[in-house]
Every structure is written in C-alpha cells, then in structure tokens.
Amino acid sequence: MDYRALQGYGSFFMSLFLVVMLYGYIVYLYRSEKKGERDFEKYGNIALDDEITSTPVEDKSASERLEEEDK
Amino acid sequence: MQSNAALEYDYTVAKLFTYTTILFGFVGMLIGTLIASQLAFPELNYLFGEYGTFSRLRPLHTNIVIFGFTISGVFATFYYFGQRVLKVSMAESKFVMFIGKLHFALYVLLAVGMVISLFLGMSSSKEYAQMEWPLDILTVVVWVLWGVAMFGLIGMRREKALYISLWYYIACFLGVAMLYLFNNMEIPTYFATEGLGSIMHSVSMYSGTNDALVQWWWGHNAVAFVFTVPIVGMIYYFLPKESGQAIYSYKLSLLSFWGLMFVYLWAGSHHLLWSTVPDWMQTMGSVFSIVLILPSWGSAINMLLTMKGEWNQLTDNPLIKFMVLASTFYMLSTLEGPIQAIKSVNAIAHFTDWIPGHVHDGVLGWVSFMIMAGLFHMAPRMFKREIYSKKLMEAQFWLQTTAVVLYFTSMWIAGITQGMMWRAVDEYGNLMYSFIDTVTVLHPYYAIRALAGVLFLTGFVMFAYNMIKTMISSRELTEEPQFKSPMA
Numbered sequence A: 001m002d003y004r005a006l007q008g009y010g011s012f013f014m015s016l017f018l019v020v021m022l023y024g025y026i027v028y029l030y031r032s033e034k035k036g037e038r039d040f041e042k043y044g045n046i047a048l049d050d051e052i053t054s055t056p057v058e059d060k061s062a063s064e065r066l067e068e069e070d071k
Numbered sequence B: 001m002q003s004n005a006a007l008e009y010d011y012t013v014a015k016l017f018t019y020t021t022i023l024f025g026f027v028g029m030l031i032g033t034l035i036a037s038q039l040a041f042p043e044l045n046y047l048f049g050e051y052g053t054f055s056r057l058r059p060l061h062t063n064i065v066i067f068g069f070t071i072s073g074v075f076a077t078f079y080y081f082g083q084r085v086l087k088v089s090m091a092e093s094k095f096v097m098f099i100g101k102l103h104f105a106l107y108v109l110l111a112v113g114m115v116i117s118l119f120l121g122m123s124s125s126k127e128y129a130q131m132e133w134p135l136d137i138l139t140v141v142v143w144v145l146w147g148v149a150m151f152g153l154i155g156m157r158r159e160k161a162l163y164i165s166l167w168y169y170i171a172c173f174l175g176v177a178m179l180y181l182f183n184n185m186e187i188p189t190y191f192a193t194e195g196l197g198s199i200m201h202s203v204s205m206y207s208g209t210n211d212a213l214v215q216w217w218w219g220h221n222a223v224a225f226v227f228t229v230p231i232v233g234m235i236y237y238f239l240p241k242e243s244g245q246a247i248y249s250y251k252l253s254l255l256s257f258w259g260l261m262f263v264y265l266w267a268g269s270h271h272l273l274w275s276t277v278p279d280w281m282q283t284m285g286s287v288f289s290i291v292l293i294l295p296s297w298g299s300a301i302n303m304l305l306t307m308k309g310e311w312n313q314l315t316d317n318p319l320i321k322f323m324v325l326a327s328t329f330y331m332l333s334t335l336e337g338p339i340q341a342i343k344s345v346n347a348i349a350h351f352t353d354w355i356p357g358h359v360h361d362g363v364l365g366w367v368s369f370m371i372m373a374g375l376f377h378m379a380p381r382m383f384k385r386e387i388y389s390k391k392l393m394e395a396q397f398w399l400q401t402t403a404v405v406l407y408f409t410s411m412w413i414a415g416i417t418q419g420m421m422w423r424a425v426d427e428y429g430n431l432m433y434s435f436i437d438t439v440t441v442l443h444p445y446y447a448i449r450a451l452a453g454v455l456f457l458t459g460f461v462m463f464a465y466n467m468i469k470t471m472i473s474s475r476e477l478t479e480e481p482q483f484k485s486p487m488a
C-alpha cells in the first residue's frame, strides 16, 4: 500500500472516530441533563444578566479565588 | 476580592477598535466599490497610475476588509462583551489594560504597514496572505497580545463557566494562529538565490500542489475562523442581549460549536477540485463541505428560534432586523457554499463570478450586518448616549439589503452564464465562444454589481454618521439600558 492510500485510510478512520466522539457528546449532553446532574440551559443567562454587579450564574467561588491568591 | 461599589466595565480598548472598524470598513468598501466599477468600466483603471489598477487594489480590498474591518470588529466586540460575560472589568488589572492598549497600538502599526506595502506592490502573492514576512511577524505579535489579553481576562473572571461566544472567540484565536503560521512559512528570495533576490520579497517554503493545499487549508479557514466563527460568537451574545431572550437551546449551541470545529478544517480542498491534488482529498473536501450545512444551520436555526414568540420585536427594533437578516444570510451562504463544492457544480462555478457572488452574500449580508449591529448595540453602553437616529438605521437597513440582493443575484446570473459559455461546444466539439464574448455579455451584470457597491457603501456611510453622532451629540443616558438599545 503506498502512502497516499494510507493517508486516505487514515483520514477515513479519523473522521469515523470524530463522528463517534461527537455523537457521544450529544448523548452526554442530554443524558446528564435528564439525570439532573447538569443544567446547560442556565448558561444562556450569562449573556442576559451581565452587569458587573450581577451574581454569576456559577460563581468562581470565593474559596477558589482565595486559593489562587494564596499561590 | 471585594468588588468596590464604583467598579465599572472599562471600554477604552473596545472604543479604540470601534473607531478602526468604522475607518477600515469605509476604506475597504470604497476600494471594493472602485474595483467593482473597474470591472464594468475598465477606463477607471487609469485614475492613479500603477497604484490604481485592479490588480493592485484587489488585494488591498480583501486585506482591508478582512484584517482591517472584520478583525477590528472582532477585537472591539471582544473587549466589550469579553468583560461582561466573564463579569470582570479591564480596570481591575493594570496588566491586562496595558496589554489591550499595546495590542491596539501594534495593530494600527500593522495596518498602516499593510496598506502602504500593498499599495507599493509588495506581496508574497498568496491570497489573504499577501503581507510580506516582516508584517507576518508583526501579525504574530499582535495576535499573541490578543491571546494574552483574552486569557488574562479569563484568568481573572468571576463567572466560572465560559459563555458560548467566548468559545467561538477562543477558536478564532487558536485556528487563525495555527493556520497563519503554517501558511506563511516563507523564505526571502535573497537567501534562496545566493544574493540575487530581495530581502523584502519572499517565496513560500512549499511548492506546487503542496503549496496550493496549505494555501487553501488556510484560505478556506480564513473564511471559517474570521468570517464565521467569531461572527457566530457575536450573534450568540448580541441577539439574546438585545432581545432579552436567552439562547433557544444552549446544548444545541455547544453541539454546533464542536460540529463546526470538526468539519470546517477539512473542507478547504473544495477550492482545489479538478486540480492536481489526490482524488480522495477532493472527495473529502466535497463531503465535508456538505456535512458543514448541519452545524451551520444548527447555529442559525438556534438564533431564529431564540426569537420565538418575540417576532414583534422585528418590527419595533431595527437592530433585531439586522441580526435576523444576518442569520438568514448565514443560512443562505452556508447552503450555497456546499452546493458549489459538489464536483459537478464546481466544474461550472469555479473561476466564475458566482464565487465572488457567494463570498459577498456572506460577507455583506452576514459579516458586515452582524458587526454593524454589534457596534450599534455597544454604542449606547460605551458612550452612555442613545443611538442618534432610528430612522437613519431603518433606511440604512433597506438600502444595504437591496445592495446585497443586487450584488449576489447579478453575480449568480453572470457566473452561471460565464460557466456555461466557457464549456459550450458546437456539434464538432469546438468551443463556441471566446473569452471576450463572455465579457461582452457580462457587462450589464458588472454594472449592477458596481451599483450595489455604491448602495452598500452609502449605507455604510450612514452607519458611520449615525455612530459618530451617537458618540458626540446624542441625548445622554442616565442609566445603562438592560436589553433593547435606546434610539431616537
């Protein structure tokens, strides 16, 4: 098999791999929401409520900040 | 860190890039209109000696609208909403502020260098990568500074999750960085010829088919990572914010993001169909281009559905009109592109005016509309004044929409006519037409496109006027509008 054919097969299997990953991601998104582990839709509010004084949708919590400042 | 009461977002750098967006938009479209007129009326080539010929001006047009207008727009919007979605102010870090200003200063230097050198005819002759190597190096510096500012802000953020628009801006940053570096690997001819060549003129490190492949890997992804990815990022922020409606489906936005990333990088070879690149690669380019419809329409439909139940806003608020039309044009051009990437269609479309027709329904209807809408939305918040005139905005909208339609319809007809005439043969298999026959037939369509240019440019001047008036003399606002931008 010459290297061009190898490139071709390489490209095909890589695409296949990425397709599987992408579909896996869809399943992950919907399943984790159904199980109540995550809520993705709330992130939409980041754009709507974006004053500097508004409460973050997910706070980069105070403890985390302190930790970073300690470093 | 306790945020003090007076803490505010700092729009200094966003404002600076807003000014350059307006300036380069005007200059780039002025040149666009001139070269469109030159194609219709060739005498216009001789207005300014060698500096005014089509061949000198075309790269100026493309480089100014891409790297001047669009990229300025990307930077302006980044320095605006980047702070907001991260809930952190540039004013909180002297370092980030300094980087932002340096970013702007070097960017202006780069832009001036680009315009002068292209006018002088210095070019490495690769499309969208014409700048010579010293400017390429400066480009890298400017780009890295943007990255430092972006990741600097991200590091300081209060909001833990990165809003989807930022994902797109990060992708723009990484995608352009990688492709720009690979495609601009070049050697000054002086070193390649033992002193015979020039220090200032360089040639690509790749040759032949490889060079073409790398070129269009970059070329197409300039479309992807400059004209698509950050613009999708813009609409994901500005449409929800202006309409007060959260994105219809955040999950769909994540999914379209990864879909776009997976697929876009492999579509570039559709620029090289029927050429010397391996067959499987051409087929891959075609197939990936068609698959690309899915993530593109995923985003566009998500945007249209965001307006669900709120379509009345379309009549009340011209800014919503701009954005809804932009996403509609995005759908149009992401359907048209894949059609052109089908090999048999490409055999007719390639090298014809259908290609610039396709380019401009995207860049005018989608990119320009979205950037202008973004800046309009930002203006009352940055300058604390209401938008100067709603009427003017409405008029601009209709004028420019007409212009876009005239541009792409004339080029569709011109392109398909051209493609059919080039391949028409008589009963003996001889070509029926010579090149000049097509030129004669196409003249009216070129004239229509030139008219479209004049209309679009006029609309842009109205936009610039409206913005400048907003900055200096519109009614002052006492508090920041939450959603709908106030306009007189």
Ligand code: HEM
Pocket (backbone or CB within 6 Å): B028, B029, B030, B032, B033, B034, B035, B036, B037, B039, B058, B061, B062, B065, B066, B069, B070, B353, B355, B356, B359, B360, B363, B364, B367, B368, B449, B452, B453, B454, B456, B457
């Ligand atoms: C007043 C508006 C504009 C007019 C009249 C105009 C006109 C033109 C003309 C005549 C060409 C050359 C076509 C050829 O060689 O046959 C061109 C190419 C191009 N323009 Fe524009 N333009 C305008 C605005 C823009 C804007 C705003 C953008 C991007 C944001 C843009 C991006 C491009 C690109 C990427 C090409 C190269 C297309 C290719 O190689 O196929 N143009 N334009």
